[in-house]
Amino acid sequence: MIDGPYFVLTVLGAVTCALVAGVFIGFSTFVMRGLAALPSPQGIAAMNAINVTAVRPPFMAVFMGATGVSVVLAVVTFVVWPDEGAVELLLGCALYLFGCFGVTVVANVPRNNELAKVDAASESGAEYWRTYVAEWTMWNHIRTGAATAATVSFILGLT
Template identity: 65%
Template structure:
């Protein structure tokens, strides 16, 4: 049974992953659509600016805080194995750590780095072509991050029932 400080960790994990999911979904459905409506040079410049601005403590607390909570929950869950709800907790931890954090590292950040290299050359046809590909690929992977974070949150909630 999940109780005491462990219960608080799980509730915080569910909430934190849910907030991260909301950020990812809002970004995919609002921000990326808005950027995609801009001319390529302006979209590239705006996204590069957003990527720099995202390195704030507030965003990092949401993104890295959820990953840290998931890591702590996973460790505690292994210690308490095979208590009821531990399978759901491990599934939730894997979903967030691999599906949100991992996807960020292997899919979104490399695309952001490549986009940053276009700074100063935003008006070229090469940059415009990359921007079109970036929009679809980055947004697809961002949907994956959002879905994984939402599924992790749901798994944490299920572990409590």
């Protein structure tokens, strides 16, 4: 049975993953659509501003907190190996670490870095913006699903 600090750690994992999923679903369902509807120079400027403000402590504490909790929870689960819930907890950790954190590092952040370099007023900037919106949003859907599934897996690990 999962109890004590292990229980608290698992609840913290579920809550932080759910918060991250909530932020990401907002981007997938309306933020990116709103930005895409703007003329490309304004959309690029707005997204670049969002990308700068996203790496500040309020969001990063939750995003990196979920990452840290997932790592610690995976290690503790391997060491303790509870009679019930181990598979669900490890699945939740893997979903968040690979499907959310990993996708962010290998797919979303590189696109953000490229967007910061484009000339927003140029035709090539407008072309990259269209590609960026489609690709970044697709990868964001994956992050949203992974963080949501991780939340569900942590909850299932507790039941």
